[in-house]
Amino acid sequence: MGVVYLFKRDLRLHDNRGLAKAAELSKEFLPLFIFDREIIGELRAEGERLQYVFRAVKSLSSRIKLYCFYDSTERALREVFRVYRPKFFITTASYSWSGRERNELIKRVCKEYGVELVEVLENFLVNPEEVPQRKVYTPFYKEWSKGIDLRDIGSLDFVVPELPLPTLKDIEGSLPLREYGSFSPEECKNRLKSFPFERYEELRNFPGVDGTSRLSPCIRFGLLSTREVYREAQGRSEQFIKELAWREFWYHIALHFPWVRDTEFQEKRRGIRWENKEEYIRAFFEGRTGYPIVDAGVRQLLEEKWVHNRIRMVLASFLTKVLLVDWRIGERFFMEHLLDYDEVVNVGNWQWSASVGADPKPFRLFNPILQAQKYDPDCAYTKKYLPELSHLPCSMLHDPLSHSLPYIKPIVNYYERISLAKHAFKA
Numbered sequence: 001m002g003v004v005y006l007f008k009r010d011l012r013l014h015d016n017r018g019l020a021k022a023a024e025l026s027k028e029f030l031p032l033f034i035f036d037r038e039i040i041g042e043l044r045a046e047g048e049r050l051q052y053v054f055r056a057v058k059s060l061s062s063r064i065k066l067y068c069f070y071d072s073t074e075r076a077l078r079e080v081f082r083v084y085r086p087k088f089f090i091t092t093a094s095y096s097w098s099g100r101e102r103n104e105l106i107k108r109v110c111k112e113y114g115v116e117l118v119e120v121l122e123n124f125l126v127n128p129e130e131v132p133q134r135k136v137y138t139p140f141y142k143e144w145s146k147g148i149d150l151r152d153i154g155s156l157d158f159v160v161p162e163l164p165l166p167t168l169k170d171i172e173g174s175l176p177l178r179e180y181g182s183f184s185p186e187e188c189k190n191r192l193k194s195f196p197f198e199r200y201e202e203l204r205n206f207p208g209v210d211g212t213s214r215l216s217p218c219i220r221f222g223l224l225s226t227r228e229v230y231r232e233a234q235g236r237s238e239q240f241i242k243e244l245a246w247r248e249f250w251y252h253i254a255l256h257f258p259w260v261r262d263t264e265f266q267e268k269r270r271g272i273r274w275e276n277k278e279e280y281i282r283a284f285f286e287g288r289t290g291y292p293i294v295d296a297g298v299r300q301l302l303e304e305k306w307v308h309n310r311i312r313m314v315l316a317s318f319l320t321k322v323l324l325v326d327w328r329i330g331e332r333f334f335m336e337h338l339l340d341y342d343e344v345v346n347v348g349n350w351q352w353s354a355s356v357g358a359d360p361k362p363f364r365l366f367n368p369i370l371q372a373q374k375y376d377p378d379c380a381y382t383k384k385y386l387p388e389l390s391h392l393p394c395s396m397l398h399d400p401l402s403h404s405l406p407y408i409k410p411i412v413n414y415y416e417r418i419s420l421a422k423h424a425f426k427a
């Protein structure tokens with residue numbers, strides 16, 4: 001009985017329920033990974049993200065025989081089904097919009113070849129379908145906490161058939177890889193083991209210190225299971241576990257309100273008259289707004305393909321409420337650059353930061369001057385990404401409206417713009 005296992009966002013051999021399902025059905029199965037040209041092609045950070053995934057897949061390939069394609073999912077499946085006529089096709093269930101579309105395509109091709117598709121729940125601590133519907137995070141968290149399922153599936157034993165199909169060695173030469181060193185999949189385990197969870201709550205809001213786990217790419221691509229991350233944090237940081245729950249909250253919202261993909265969760269915030277001024281959008285994307293903390297954030301994004309959470313909130317709030325640019329434009333900008341980009345989490349957070357999403361607070365303000373003073377008090381963060389300003393006193397960098405800096409003049413006055421935004425948001 002032939003079985004295929006398709007790896008997607010679960011690039012690991014340990015504690016992987018999808019893989020365990022394949023091994024349960026047959027001791028011999030075909031493990032598969034597809035570098036889908038269509039998924040990769042949409043990203044400006046294509047080369048960096050590909051480099052990260054490539055290294056993760058390479059590590060898998062060094063431990064098992066993994067068949068690999070660099071092609072569309074459909075063509076790859078047809079080739080696999082032609083050569084190896086499986087009875088079952090196993091992969092993880094998907095709750096993201098594009099993931100669902102991909103699983104629909106897989107379902108269609110499987111049906112055509114008479115292959116039975118089995119989708120296994122993985123990458124969540126709680127089955128998203130089992131949490132009663134909630135629109136607000138805190139009541140969601142209460143329900144979610146009751147359903148955590150930490151069962152480990154132990155180690156697996158399986159053999160891989162020898163087939164005339166490509167492996168990583170055959171395709172790696174054609175992958176458009178780009179050098180990337182800010183994050184590497186090999187670090188996930190060490191980072192998890194060495195991260196001081198006890199200090200998370202105290203340090204997590206300060207972008208100038210290494211106070212958050214930086215595990216988001218490991219979680220996004222499934223190099224770590226959400227269960228092992230939870231187990232490390234358990235009893236050491238309730239706040240950290242709340243962050244893991246935020247991730248699942250956005251999936252919960254997307255499951256019950258799938259239209260949030262491109263529509264505001266809050267009905268009263270649909271139809272805001274965004275200015276979408278080309279000049280402002282360009283200045284923001286290039287990190288030239290004249291607000292050092294904002295520009296530092298954009299530089300971090302462009303250089304490292306990752307940004308600290310506090311700064312992501314400052315950026316999203318600045319773009320939407322100060323520059324009055326549609327949150328969808330910002331969401332896309334992050335999509336193109338973030339290594340940990342997750343469409344459901346990104347949309348949820350952009351809507352939340354823009355005060356149009358699932359958030360009971362009517363209008364959140366992230367004043368970039370106050371945020372810089374409070375969370376980057378010694379300007380360690382700002383100076384790291386804007387080294388040309390490192391000779392200036394920090395108080396000047398915090399407040400570009402009160403000081404004349406040898407730097408780009410602020411493109412707008414925050415205080416004037418916020419009154420416009422309140423009007424546009426009817427806040």
Ligand SMILES: Cc1cc2nc3c(=O)[nH]c(=O)nc-3n(C[C@H](O)[C@H](O)[C@H](O)COP(=O)(O)OP(=O)(O)OC[C@H]3O[C@@H](n4cnc5c(N)ncnc54)[C@H](O)[C@@H]3O)c2cc1C
Pocket residue numbers: 204212213214215216217219220240243244246247248250307308309310312313316334338340341342343345346347349350353
């Ligand atoms: C505008 C905006 C866009 C964002 N886009 C993404 C995205 O595309 N992908 C992504 O993974 N995160 C996104 N986030 C959430 C958050 O910023 C990152 O998960 C976090 O900064 C990753 O760093 P870390 O691993 O050090 O986080 P930690 O603080 O160490 O948190 C641990 C884990 O919890 C999860 N988490 C933390 N904060 C959030 C949150 N607000 N929402 C959902 N999950 C969270 C992540 O999996 C993270 O790795 C976004 C936040 C904002 C404000």
